[in-house]
Amino acid sequence: MISPSILMILGGLALPLLPRRFRSAVAIALPLAALWIVFNLADGATIEAPFMGYVLVLLKVDRLSMVFGAIFAIIAAAGGVYAYHLKETGQQSAALIYGGGALGVAFAGDFFTLLFFTELMALSSTYLVWARRTPEAEKAGFRYILMHLAGGSLMMAGILLHLAETGSIALQHFAPGGSLAPWLILAGVALNGAIPPLHPWLPDSYPKATVTGAIFLCAFTTKSSVYILIRLFAGWEILIYFGVMMAVYGAVYALLVDDIRKILAYSIISQIGYMVTAVGIGTSMAINGATAHAFSHILYKALLFMGAGVVLHTTGRSKLSELGGLAGRQRLTFCLYMVGAFSISGLPLFNGFISKSMVVSAAGEAHLTGVLLLLLLASIGSWLHTGLRLPYFTWLGDERGLQPKDPPRNMLVGMGILALLCVLFGVAPSLLYRHLPHEVHFHPYTVPHLVETTQILILAFVGFWLMRDKLAGGRRLLLDTDWFYRRPAPFLRKYVVEATAHAFRKSETLAVGFVHALTRTAKNPVPVIQRMATVPGKGITGGEFDPDQARPTVQFIVGLILLTFVVIALLILL
Amino acid sequence: MKRWHWITLAILVAASVVAGFLGHYEPGHGHWWDAIPAFYAIYGLAGSAALIYLSWLLGKKVLQRGEDYYEALEDRTTGEEE
Numbered sequence: 001m002i003s004p005s006i007l008m009i010l011g012g013l014a015l016p017l018l019p020r021r022f023r024s025a026v027a028i029a030l031p032l033a034a035l036w037i038v039f040n041l042a043d044g045a046t047i048e049a050p051f052m053g054y055v056l057v058l059l060k061v062d063r064l065s066m067v068f069g070a071i072f073a074i075i076a077a078a079g080g081v082y083a084y085h086l087k088e089t090g091q092q093s094a095a096l097i098y099g100g101g102a103l104g105v106a107f108a109g110d111f112f113t114l115l116f117f118t119e120l121m122a123l124s125s126t127y128l129v130w131a132r133r134t135p136e137a138e139k140a141g142f143r144y145i146l147m148h149l150a151g152g153s154l155m156m157a158g159i160l161l162h163l164a165e166t167g168s169i170a171l172q173h174f175a176p177g178g179s180l181a182p183w184l185i186l187a188g189v190a191l192n193g194a195i196p197p198l199h200p201w202l203p204d205s206y207p208k209a210t211v212t213g214a215i216f217l218c219a220f221t222t223k224s225s226v227y228i229l230i231r232l233f234a235g236w237e238i239l240i241y242f243g244v245m246m247a248v249y250g251a252v253y254a255l256l257v258d259d260i261r262k263i264l265a266y267s268i269i270s271q272i273g274y275m276v277t278a279v280g281i282g283t284s285m286a287i288n289g290a291t292a293h294a295f296s297h298i299l300y301k302a303l304l305f306m307g308a309g310v311v312l313h314t315t316g317r318s319k320l321s322e323l324g325g326l327a328g329r330q331r332l333t334f335c336l337y338m339v340g341a342f343s344i345s346g347l348p349l350f351n352g353f354i355s356k357s358m359v360v361s362a363a364g365e366a367h368l369t370g371v372l373l374l375l376l377l378a379s380i381g382s383w384l385h386t387g388l389r390l391p392y393f394t395w396l397g398d399e400r401g402l403q404p405k406d407p408p409r410n411m412l413v414g415m416g417i418l419a420l421l422c423v424l425f426g427v428a429p430s431l432l433y434r435h436l437p438h439e440v441h442f443h444p445y446t447v448p449h450l451v452e453t454t455q456i457l458i459l460a461f462v463g464f465w466l467m468r469d470k471l472a473g474g475r476r477l478l479l480d481t482d483w484f485y486r487r488p489a490p491f492l493r494k495y496v497v498e499a500t501a502h503a504f505r506k507s508e509t510l511a512v513g514f515v516h517a518l519t520r521t522a523k524n525p526v527p528v529i530q531r532m533a534t535v536p537g538k539g540i541t542g543g544e545f546d547p548d549q550a551r552p553t554v555q556f557i558v559g560l561i562l563l564t565f566v567v568i569a570l571l572i573l574l
Numbered sequence: 575m576k577r578w579h580w581i582t583l584a585i586l587v588a589a590s591v592v593a594g595f596l597g598h599y600e601p602g603h604g605h606w607w608d609a610i611p612a613f614y615a616i617y618g619l620a621g622s623a624a625l626i627y628l629s630w631l632l633g634k635k636v637l638q639r640g641e642d643y644y645e646a647l648e649d650r651t652t653g654e655e656e
């Protein structure tokens with residue numbers, strides 16, 4: 001038995017050794033092989049390895065990890081198709097290693113393995129931001145990796161504390177509250193999962209990543225965090241409140257920002273909100289809902305990012321205020337994007353409907369009426385920003401006379417595959433339901449669900465149509481919680497970094513100057529002595545220094561000192 | 575949006591309102607708003623209007639800055655030193 005994550009990571013490392021023309025194909029074949037392995041894993045199978053006195057569980061299979069493992073492999077393969085035209089081995093390798101890391105997290109059986117793969121994901125994904133090779137991407141990449149290293153450190157601190165308390169590194173579900181260790185781990189996972197206020201790295205970096213890199217970014221990092229939350233923190237009530245807050249928070253920002261991939265980035269935060277809420281509710285239906293929604297979300301969000309990527313690739317533009325009227329020249333891209341848009345908005349027959357309704361119903365079943373209504377509000381938001389605002393102002397709206405070039409065919413094939421899966425799971429939900437961690441007693445296609453969805457979506461559309469001028473976007477920046485580290489950055493740089501450097505420079509100059517003066521004096525102290533002996537105004541020595549004149553006096557004094565030493569020595573010896 | 579688009583949507587909403595009287599949630603899962611006809615239509619319209627307007631207001635009054643806000647800040651700070 002071989003671990004699917006190790007296969008992907010080794011494949012990613014070996015990719016540069018292969019002939020160039022095979023690399024793109026291998027970048028699709030490896031995830032498919034990993035998927036095949038995942039399908040053939042037996043429930044309960046493990047791979048263990050000894051490490052410094054501990055037993056690492058590199059692979060531990062159960063129903064939950066199977067669902068996440070499968071979707072990670074599927075999306076890595078679909079992303080490989082979308083990126084088939086790419087001739088950049090660095091990005092291809094990074095994507096494979098990143099996907100391998102996500103699979104590693106999904107199958108990790110202990111905390112060390114979990115942490116290792118999480119960090120591997122952070123490192124490999126940063127490259128997908130940097131590979132865009134713009135100054136903005138470089139800076140955003142640095143902020144991204146710093147935030148993730150901070151998250152990793154929080155996790156590590158929690159894990160070490162947990163190890164000190166219990167002596168065990170095996171993954172286990174934490175009881176709510178209790179010691180500091182789970183809270184530290186939760187903070188680290190919350191950062192990776194973009195739970196506000198720890199989320200700003202996501203909308204900062206994803207829109208600046210490469211066209212193809214963004215597909216992998218939107219799928220792996222946040223969803224692996226959802227997986228960890230389900231595994232460790234199911235039933236933590238605090239997650240309900242943070243989840244609902246982030247569902248609405250993301251929706252509000254997605255209605256305001258101008259960059260299409262930034263809209264989708266905030267829309268990820270909103271969608272993760274559903275999953276986090278469900279994890280917080282923690283009933284079997286809610287956990288099923290969180291898992292199913294993560295699965296659906298990965299499919300349609302990658303599809304949406306692919307659509308936005310095609311626009312960026314073919315026009316070089318990504319701002320709503322610079323786009324418009326592309327539908328005539330990009331009919332297929334537009335239609336495929338709309339499949340993703342209908343999915344995220346939860347239209348019946350699309351896969352968002354079968355998972356989102358499960359989360360909302362789980363909130364209803366737990367009698368969380370306020371939560372339920374706010375989740376419905378967030379879902380109105382999804383429909384407004386990703387389902388209507390983005391496509392309206394990109395492909396419809398004002399004709400700007402843009403002449404997009406043709407996208408590589410493989411990009412559209414990648415989109416087509418995901419669109420097909422979105423519809424397939426929407427039409428036949430049991431394909432997904434029978435693999436969920438708990439037995440499913442939920443039917444999405446009931447009259448009340450359909451009534452609810454129809455009314456909400458149609459009337460929200462009317463609202464959009466009447467008020468769409470307010471959503472047109474515009475060239476501007478929106479403050480987010482990254483203000484707290486970006487606003488003080490220049491001042492910190494000036495008063496902490498540069499002031500310290502300045503102080504060091506100054507003291508160095510002083511020290512060197514002092515030593516220099518001292519050496520000069522020691523070489524020839526006479527002028528100094530002369531200067532000191534000279535009383536201004538009176539003048540006692542006068543004239544230039546003449547060594548011959550001074551020599552007899554010095555000889556006499558030195559002779560006297562030597563004689564004194566000899567006398568003392570004789571006195572002691574006798 | 576052509577006239578027949580709107581008519582289709584109106585028919586769909588009307589049909590869903592009628593269907594709302596026919597379908598019932600399982601007992602024990604009911605909500606206080608189940609008694610209000612077309613509640614979800616009202617919620618959809620009010621929710622979208624509120625979201626759009628409040629987001630717009632929040633953006634305009636609080637969150638919006640110039641596109642080069644952070645860069646300008648940096649330039650200003652380094653500029654002081656010179």
